[in-house]
Amino acid sequence: MKKIILFLLLVSSLFGEAKVYLGSNYGSYEENFTNEIDAQSSTQVIGIKAGYGVREAYAVEIDLEYIDTQSKIFSSTPSSVSDGKKYGMNINFLKAFDFGIYILPYLKVGVGAGTMNIERTLQNRLYYGSYNVGSGIFIPLGDSYDLELGYNYKYTTYKSIETIAEKIMYESHVNIAYLGINVRF
Amino acid sequence: MNLIKILLSIVTIIFFISCGENTTKTVTSDIKELNIDPDDDGYKVHSTSMLELSATITYQDGNYGDATNSISWKLYNRDDYNIINLDANIVYPVLNSGRVTVNAIYKDLADFNDSVSIEIIPLVDFYIVPFDANTTGTHILKAKGNFEDGVNKKVTYNISWSSSEDDDEIVFENNIATIDIDGTGKRTITASIFSGTDDENNQTITYLIK
Numbered sequence: 001m002k003k004i005i006l007f008l009l010l011v012s013s014l015f016g017e018a019k020v021y022l023g024s025n026y027g028s029y030e031e032n033f034t035n036e037i038d039a040q041s042s043t044q045v046i047g048i049k050a051g052y053g054v055r056e057a058y059a060v061e062i063d064l065e066y067i068d069t070q071s072k073i074f075s076s077t078p079s080s081v082s083d084g085k086k087y088g089m090n091i092n093f094l095k096a097f098d099f100g101i102y103i104l105p106y107l108k109v110g111v112g113a114g115t116m117n118i119e120r121t122l123q124n125r126l127y128y129g130s131y132n133v134g135s136g137i138f139i140p141l142g143d144s145y146d147l148e149l150g151y152n153y154k155y156t157t158y159k160s161i162e163t164i165a166e167k168i169m170y171e172s173h174v175n176i177a178y179l180g181i182n183v184r185f
Numbered sequence: 186m187n188l189i190k191i192l193l194s195i196v197t198i199i200f201f202i203s204c205g206e207n208t209t210k211t212v213t214s215d216i217k218e219l220n221i222d223p224d225d226d227g228y229k230v231h232s233t234s235m236l237e238l239s240a241t242i243t244y245q246d247g248n249y250g251d252a253t254n255s256i257s258w259k260l261y262n263r264d265d266y267n268i269i270n271l272d273a274n275i276v277y278p279v280l281n282s283g284r285v286t287v288n289a290i291y292k293d294l295a296d297f298n299d300s301v302s303i304e305i306i307p308l309v310d311f312y313i314v315p316f317d318a319n320t321t322g323t324h325i326l327k328a329k330g331n332f333e334d335g336v337n338k339k340v341t342y343n344i345s346w347s348s349s350e351d352d353d354e355i356v357f358e359n360n361i362a363t364i365d366i367d368g369t370g371k372r373t374i375t376a377s378i379f380s381g382t383d384d385e386n387n388q389t390i391t392y393l394i395k
Binding site (some may be wrong): 030033037038039040041042043070071072073074075076077083120122161163164165166168175 | 204205207208209210211212213214215216219242244245250251252255256291292295296327
């Protein structure tokens, strides 16, 4: 019991100065599939996020992303020009470093999951999960705002494509470079 | 003003970076049709044998895949289960004659199913193949039959064996029947096919065990 109370005190002290921040971002999205298939996807990604914590200590970010794919990798019906829209959610733990140089470099790590609309005879949706790592910088713009330049790498695994004879799973490397604006409360 | 210029520049760079290559051809071909594989014998099964069916999925790019174990195998009419037993893709006749329709379907999708009509070739007569059973020990029991299509072959299913001596142990394993003869004396071994049906038929063979 004492250990639990001590742990809770430690956590509460860690987040004693915690703040909420909200942000939005726009970036480039490059996806390359692993060796099994020669396929790639390039488009833009738009995201919104909410963060909580002391960034110079630790913070947790939850972000929602929207990707309008331009590639046709999974869809197969003649009417489908490209795979459909992709919606994802990520939870990342972030650690920023205050070197007293005005900007705040950061590192983050987390996981994500999402779904993509596809058009196939047996499927119209494809789920995926990802492991995420990223880095970037916060550039403060006054007391409440900051500009964010960042890079995310995601190792993505798609749920299987049903072909009756077998279920095929695909994996990909995703690179995202983005620009964002955050507001801190 | 300078900040706006920098931001616009970054956004422009991001936009151009994201205008890379896009794959525009599906990498995993979609399914086209499901077919039960042709049978050289025309989907016929001897009444004391079994028939193994298989199915193939054809893809839009012309390739094929084995769908046998990924689909459901059903009898078209419920009453047909009185004529055959269907264990996944394997057909076991229950009666000595009849015709059934077997349906192969994937997740009840109407566009992906196929069906075939299977005819049971009746057994005309059968006999026990004599074996050297004049001593105690384990012996293989074997019967052969003549079928309506002129074929003579081993009777594997729809046959049961019994001995006049209760102490003799009869085992049916891996489609082979064996008898462990315990003790000496006269033995009458009976082979019965289609027991309990109108097609029931019995044959006996007698040995004197020394």
